[in-house]
Amino acid sequence: MTTPPLERAVVSGATGFIGRRLVSALRARGARVVALARDPAGARARLGSGVDARLWDPAATVAPVEALAGAQVVFHLAGEPIADGRWTAARKERIRASRVEGTRRLVEGLGRLEPAARPGVLVSASAVGIYGDRGDEELTEASPPGEGFLADVCRAWEREALAAADHGLRVVVLRIGVVLGPGGGALARLVPLFRMGLGGRVTLGGSQWMPWVHLDDVAGLALHAAGRDDLSGPLNAVAPHPVRNRDFTRALAAALRRPALLPVPSLVLRVAVGEVASALTASQRVLPARAEAAGYRFRHPDLEGALAAVLGRGGALAPDEAAPAAAAAAASDARRPGA
Numbered sequence: 001m002t003t004p005p006l007e008r009a010v011v012s013g014a015t016g017f018i019g020r021r022l023v024s025a026l027r028a029r030g031a032r033v034v035a036l037a038r039d040p041a042g043a044r045a046r047l048g049s050g051v052d053a054r055l056w057d058p059a060a061t062v063a064p065v066e067a068l069a070g071a072q073v074v075f076h077l078a079g080e081p082i083a084d085g086r087w088t089a090a091r092k093e094r095i096r097a098s099r100v101e102g103t104r105r106l107v108e109g110l111g112r113l114e115p116a117a118r119p120g121v122l123v124s125a126s127a128v129g130i131y132g133d134r135g136d137e138e139l140t141e142a143s144p145p146g147e148g149f150l151a152d153v154c155r156a157w158e159r160e161a162l163a164a165a166d167h168g169l170r171v172v173v174l175r176i177g178v179v180l181g182p183g184g185g186a187l188a189r190l191v192p193l194f195r196m197g198l199g200g201r202v203t204l205g206g207s208q209w210m211p212w213v214h215l216d217d218v219a220g221l222a223l224h225a226a227g228r229d230d231l232s233g234p235l236n237a238v239a240p241h242p243v244r245n246r247d248f249t250r251a252l253a254a255a256l257r258r259p260a261l262l263p264v265p266s267l268v269l270r271v272a273v274g275e276v277a278s279a280l281t282a283s284q285r286v287l288p289a290r291a292e293a294a295g296y297r298f299r300h301p302d303l304e305g306a307l308a309a310v311l312g313r314g315g316a317l318a319p320d321e322a323a324p325a326a327a328a329a330a331a332s333d334a335r336r337p338g339a
Contacts (some may be wrong), residue, residue: 006031006072006226010119012058012106013077015046017184018125018176022075022219023047029223034067036078058102063109069117073226076106076124076161087149096153103160111167118168123225124161126173128211128238130154133282136209140289141175141234148282158234170232172225174218177238177286180306181215187252187310195258206246208283211238214300214309221288224296236288240301248303255307 009026013019014035026033033051037043040053047053054067058078068074080091080098087095103124110118131139132146145151158173165171179185221237243251288296300306 005029006223008032008034008071009226010034010036010068010071010074011077012036012056012063012075012102013079013125014051014053015043016077017181018179018215018218019075019077020047020183021181021215022077022222023051025219025223027051034071036063036067058105059098061105062112063106065109065112068109068119069113071119073121073123074106074110074119075222075226076103076122078102079125082127082129082150092149096156099153099157100160103157104163107160107164107167110164110169113167115168120170120229121226122161122164122169122171123222124158124171124173126154126158126161126175126234128175128177128236128284128286129282130158130175131284131286134285135283136285139236139284139286141236142289162233165232170229172231173234174222174225174237175234175286176218177211177213177236177242177284179215179218180212180310182310185215186212190252191256191311195256206244206249208245209242209285210245210248211236211242211284211286212248212303212306213238214298214306216299216309220299221291221296224291224294228294231290231294235290236286237291238286238288239303239306240288240292240298241303242285242287243303251303251307255304255311 006026006029009031011019011023011026011033012035014023014033015037019035023033023035027048027050033047035043035047035051035053036056036058037053038055038057040055043053044051054064056063056067078098079102080095082095107122110122127150128139129148129150130145131143132148132151134143134146137143145155154175161173162171180187217239218237221235225231225235288298300309
């Protein structure tokens with residue numbers, strides 16, 4: 001079953017890697033987008049003046065009721081980046097608080113709305129980190145959570161999002177894998193290393209599973225979740241064919257026409273990045289069972305095709321499609337009478 005076409009959507013984290021692509025997809029469908037941002041002027045500059053950017057600091061305040069009222073769906077993507085630096089005690093607390101407390105403040109804002117003004121759906125980001133390190137075990141949405149810092153954060157994060165059901169919203173939590181796309185994500189870090197000949201499998205002989213997904217499909221799954229009124233709860237946002245780290249390494253090296261000969265030992269990785277190494281070496285064979293059962297058709301189901309879409313011929317990173325889309329939207333807005 002599907003819901004009516006989206007006319008108005010609220011997006012937190014709209015200027016991030018996933019947020020930009022989602023906003024672009026929403027605008028392409030004719031939806032009016034309200035972006036919740038710490039810097040509304042900066043958000044409008046990045047996303048196009050047609051986006052209605054509203055002030056919200058999820059670290060300090062409840063989500064603004066006036067921005068949420070009347071939307072059909074809220075997409076909640078805001079959160080402190082996980083891999084941008086060592087996991088010091090202070091940084092781990094920022095990672096946790098940005099997700100857990102930020103989501104609590106969003107749900108509180110939703111709860112303050114009059115019932116008739118509340119969105120029908122909350123689609124909130126989560127991560128495959130909830131499964132922990134699970135070896136070769138096949139993991140679906142029915143699998144229990146694992147152990148470790150990220151698993152604990154994800155459990156608490158999802159619990160806060162699912163509390164929106166108490167206010168009458170249908171809630172979907174997207175358990176997002178390793179996202180491949182232009183303009184950021186894993187490839188923005190990996191491609192320069194591989195071009196310098198420094199790319200290689202990461203420890204364990206590269207046997208650990210990587211639950212990857214193309215950026216287009218993360219946005220597509222978010223929209224699919226919003227449009228299916230029979231979907232609620234966890235939804236794995238991963239491609240249907242996870243690969244082992246060594247196979248990912250070979251495929252990326254081949255796409256870039258570079259060697260990938262030097263493995264990265266776990267001790268070296270831990271010295272280089274600290275505790276975050278545990279996230280890089282975890283094995284998670286995650287499958288999108290509910291997405292496929294709900295009829296979602298992946299644009300990029302296979303790794304080689306996904307890498308070709310991102311890297312293009314000759315291994316050059318493709319441009320971020322969301323950036324020119326935002327620029328074109330801004331130019332169109334500027335040409336409108338009275339703009």
